[in-house]
Amino acid sequence: MLAGRVGSDDLVVRGARVLDPVEGVDAVLDVRVDGGTITGLAPQVDANGHRVVDGEGFVLAPAFIDPHVHLRTPGREDEETIATGTAAAAAGGYCAILAMPNTEPVVDTSEVLGALRARAATEAAVPVGFLAAITKGQTGAELTEMGALADAGAAGFTDDGRPVVAAGVMRRALQYNAVTGRTLAVHCEEPTLTRGGHAHAGHVSAELGLGGWPSLGESLMVARDLELAADTGQPVHLMHLSARESVEHLQRAHHRGVRASGEVTPHHLCLTDEAVRSLDPNVKMNPPLRAEDDRTALVDAVRDGTIAAIATDHAPHAPEEKDVPFEAAPFGVTGLETAFAALYSYLVVPGVLRLETLLERLSAGPASIFGLDRPRVAVGARANLVLIDLDGRWRVKSTTFKSRSANSWLLGKRLHAKVRLTVAAGRVVHEA
Amino acid sequence: MTELRVVGDGPVAPPRERRHLLSIADLDRDDIERLLATARSFALSQARETKKLPTLRGRLVMNVFYESSTRTSSSFEVAAKRLSADTLTVKAAGSSVDKGESLRDTVQTLAAYDPDVIVIRHPEAGAASFVARATGAHVVNAGDGKHQHPTQALLDLYTMREAFGHLDGLRVAIVGDVLHSRVARSLVQALRLVGADAFLVGPPTLLVPSLAPSTHDIDAIADADVVYVLRMQRERMLEGANFVPSLREYTARWGITTDRIRPGQRVMHPGPMNRGVEIDARVADSEASLVVDQVRSGLVVRMAVLYDLLTAGPVPVEATMEVA
Numbered sequence: 139m140l141a142g143r144v145g146s147d148d149l150v151v152r153g154a155r156v157l158d159p160v161e162g163v164d165a166v167l168d169v170r171v172d173g174g175t176i177t178g179l180a181p182q183v184d185a186n187g188h189r190v191v192d193g194e195g196f197v198l199a200p201a202f203i204d205p206h207v208h209l210r211t212p213g214r215e216d217e218e219t220i221a222t223g224t225a226a227a228a229a230g231g232y233c234a235i236l237a238m239p240n241t242e243p244v245v246d247t248s249e250v251l252g253a254l255r256a257r258a259a260t261e262a263a264v265p266v267g268f269l270a271a272i273t274k275g276q277t278g279a280e281l282t283e284m285g286a287l288a289d290a291g292a293a294g295f296t297d298d299g300r301p302v303v304a305a306g307v308m309r310r311a312l313q314y315n316a317v318t319g320r321t322l323a324v325h326c327e328e329p330t331l332t333r334g335g336h337a338h339a340g341h342v343s344a345e346l347g348l349g350g351w352p353s354l355g356e357s358l359m360v361a362r363d364l365e366l367a368a369d370t371g372q373p374v375h376l377m378h379l380s381a382r383e384s385v386e387h388l389q390r391a392h393h394r395g396v397r398a399s400g401e402v403t404p405h406h407l408c409l410t411d412e413a414v415r416s417l418d419p420n421v422k423m424n425p426p427l428r429a430e431d432d433r434t435a436l437v438d439a440v441r442d443g444t445i446a447a448i449a450t451d452h453a454p455h456a457p458e459e460k461d462v463p464f465e466a467a468p469f470g471v472t473g474l475e476t477a478f479a480a481l482y483s484y485l486v487v488p489g490v491l492r493l494e495t496l497l498e499r500l501s502a503g504p505a506s507i508f509g510l511d512r513p514r515v516a517v518g519a520r521a522n523l524v525l526i527d528l529d530g531r532w533r534v535k536s537t538t539f540k541s542r543s544a545n546s547w548l549l550g551k552r553l554h555a556k557v558r559l560t561v562a563a564g565r566v567v568h569e570a
Numbered sequence: 571m572t573e574l575r576v577v578g579d580g581p582v583a584p585p586r587e588r589r590h591l592l593s594i595a596d597l598d599r600d601d602i603e604r605l606l607a608t609a610r611s612f613a614l615s616q617a618r619e620t621k622k623l624p625t626l627r628g629r630l631v632m633n634v635f636y637e638s639s640t641r642t643s644s645s646f647e648v649a650a651k652r653l654s655a656d657t658l659t660v661k662a663a664g665s666s667v668d669k670g671e672s673l674r675d676t677v678q679t680l681a682a683y684d685p686d687v688i689v690i691r692h693p694e695a696g697a698a699s700f701v702a703r704a705t706g707a708h709v710v711n712a713g714d715g716k717h718q719h720p721t722q723a724l725l726d727l728y729t730m731r732e733a734f735g736h737l738d739g740l741r742v743a744i745v746g747d748v749l750h751s752r753v754a755r756s757l758v759q760a761l762r763l764v765g766a767d768a769f770l771v772g773p774p775t776l777l778v779p780s781l782a783p784s785t786h787d788i789d790a791i792a793d794a795d796v797v798y799v800l801r802m803q804r805e806r807m808l809e810g811a812n813f814v815p816s817l818r819e820y821t822a823r824w825g826i827t828t829d830r831i832r833p834g835q836r837v838m839h840p841g842p843m844n845r846g847v848e849i850d851a852r853v854a855d856s857e858a859s860l861v862v863d864q865v866r867s868g869l870v871v872r873m874a875v876l877y878d879l880l881t882a883g884p885v886p887v888e889a890t891m892e893v894a
Binding site: 333334336340341344345346347348349417419458461462463464465466 | 694696697700715716717718778781811
């Protein structure tokens with residue numbers, strides 16, 4: 139399902155705190171990689187003449203998987219390309235990403251999908267899985283050739299950016315998706331409730347006079363899609379959840395045994411709609427930043443596993459698109475290069491979330507939802523590793539991004555934790 | 571900045587640095603009192619035969635209007651001229667905006683002439699703070715989307731104080747389309763700052779209860795000293811959104827008619843009025859109406875705002891001299 143280069147690098151990382159919560163590893167160990175595969179994991183390993191990276195004082199963990207990235211290719215290569223988006227991913231500690239199909243043209247045929255996969259095979263810094271659209275042109279009307287697209291390597295299906303408005307179409311997509319075995323991911327938005335919305339419908343938008351995008355605009359669709367998943371017996375993945383009510387629907391569905399999963403973005407975990415008072419277009423996202431009560435519900439859901447994956451929803455925008463008044467600006471922010479540092483700084487440092495939980499939701503969680511190999515630090519596993527200096531402080535600057543866009547909500551902020559090394563599919567893809 | 575300046579024989583704190591007037595939320599009560607007092611000095615100067623003051627000679631005030639406006643743009647232009655500033659008014663229609671120029675490019679082009687003040691009106695919330703970030707000029711928000719219209723709120727306070735002699739404890743019913751109203755947002759904040767009470771009356775679909783106590787019962791206005799009537803903003807409503815079933819039904823239930831106004835109440839409206847929709851013509855032209863006073867207040871309040879942004883000192887002597 140992933141397209142990209144597989145490497146056969148040789149490397150030894152010495153003396154890092156190896157932390158793989160799923161494998162139950164937390165110890166200072168040496169790790170040896172031979173030909174792209176982990177062959178040694180012990181207090182002291184023979185370097186075998188390999189290049190040695192000093193990991194002392196750093197954490198070595200399974201690298202991250204981002205299940206929600208907008209690579210903007212094809213169509214908006216001025217905002218992001220496969221090469222720049224995956225370089226950004228590598229810099230953020232990711233060993234794989236999933237790209238959304240809301241491009242120009244939409245990824246709704248095997249031809250478009252095949253061309254993207256071929257380009258990724260040579261251009262991508264880290265492997266990329268391409269999701270295909272659920273409906274042709276993402277218009278919500280007719281199903282794509284989901285079987286053929288799965289055969290051509292689609293990593294899943296979504297109309298992300300838009301909801302599948304008609305319940306009947308959504309039901310049919312869930313039913314038919316049984317033939318693909320891929321994950322069906324949904325953007326939950328009831329458009330008649332969110333039309334004209336620029337920010338969370340709460341006291342901040344009321345005061346600022348911004349059109350409201352209510353929690354109900356999301357949670358009503360979440361409830362519908364969970365009912366459809368229950369009805370069809372087919373699993374559903376809920377993307378970028380933002381509202382407490384959505385989390386509660388997901389919890390109830392889990393209790394009923396409905397196969398459903400959820401993801402949340404770093405910005406919804408770290409910020410609230412109070413940030414919108416700045417009227418800075420870089421805090422304008424879809425779904426919008428919500429209230430503190432919603433944010434804490436999302437953090438709790440990440441902690442207890444109701445939400446198993448953290449996804450950046452990396453959404454690059456050209457400078458001239460965001461360089462406008464708040465209401466005129468498009469939704470979306472970048473996130474690949476800042477996700478771990480932001481979450482570590484905003485949630486782990488203050489003691490709100492354990493580092494182990496964060497690592498798991500950034501890696502094993504998304505892998506499991508999309509049926510990808512779980513990155514792990516274990517002998518015999520392909521090397522998908524991230525080396526992090528938790529004490530490294532850095533300032534987020536618009537000039538140092540690998541991404542082609544700089545519409546980050548963190549510009550100018552000082553963060554903890556620097557990614558020193560990323561190994562993806564046996565290849566060193568980032569060093570700093 | 572809280573640097574102290576020596577005036578006379580003792581140190582006094584000047585108004586803290588305020589390069590812009592973007593939102594009432596940026597002001598405190600002292601700011602409002604200072605602006606209203608300055609406006610009052612200017613009102614006295616306006617009673618003289620020669621109304622022009624030399625105060626802002628050599629300064630350039632640019633009015634940049636992306637939405638149609640009669641009273642606000644003319645009021646700012648006259649205010650600047652009465653203070654001897656040079657003025658330039660740019661309307662979006664007929665400018666490069668018609669050719670697709672972005673707000674940043676238009677504003678930067680105008681900023682190349684080094685205006686001291688840019689007065690901006692724009693249909694999108696956040697436009698004024700955008701211009702403040704994009705230029706070195708002092709920026710006055712003359713209305714951005716449904717967000718803020720701070721000089722309107724200031725002139726309304728001025729008008730109320732002139733009519734009642736005080737603001738503290740005044741009860742103000744804001745009636746109508748609050749949801750789409752930047753005037754209401756600024757006014758509610760301003761009234762709160764000066765110790766007056768605001769409440770909202772109108773169709774439930776057009777109220778914003780988190781701003782102030784709200785009711786759909788029009789009889790509630792009996793309790794108010796001021797009935798502040800908002801315009802039905804048909805241009806800001808999303809096509810087909812159907813906030814009220816019809817204008818006729820709106821007028822029947824919430825229109826301000828003579829029999830809904832009790833003696834002693836004063837009626838205000840930010841204009842332009844839809845006579846026969848939200849306000850009956852007989853009310854608009856009655857003794858109770860302060861609508862013309864509002865326009866007159868607009869001039870001196872905007873003079874005060876321009877003066878306050880560009881100077882830190884006391885009001886010039888020539889403005890305070892009363893004519894015998």
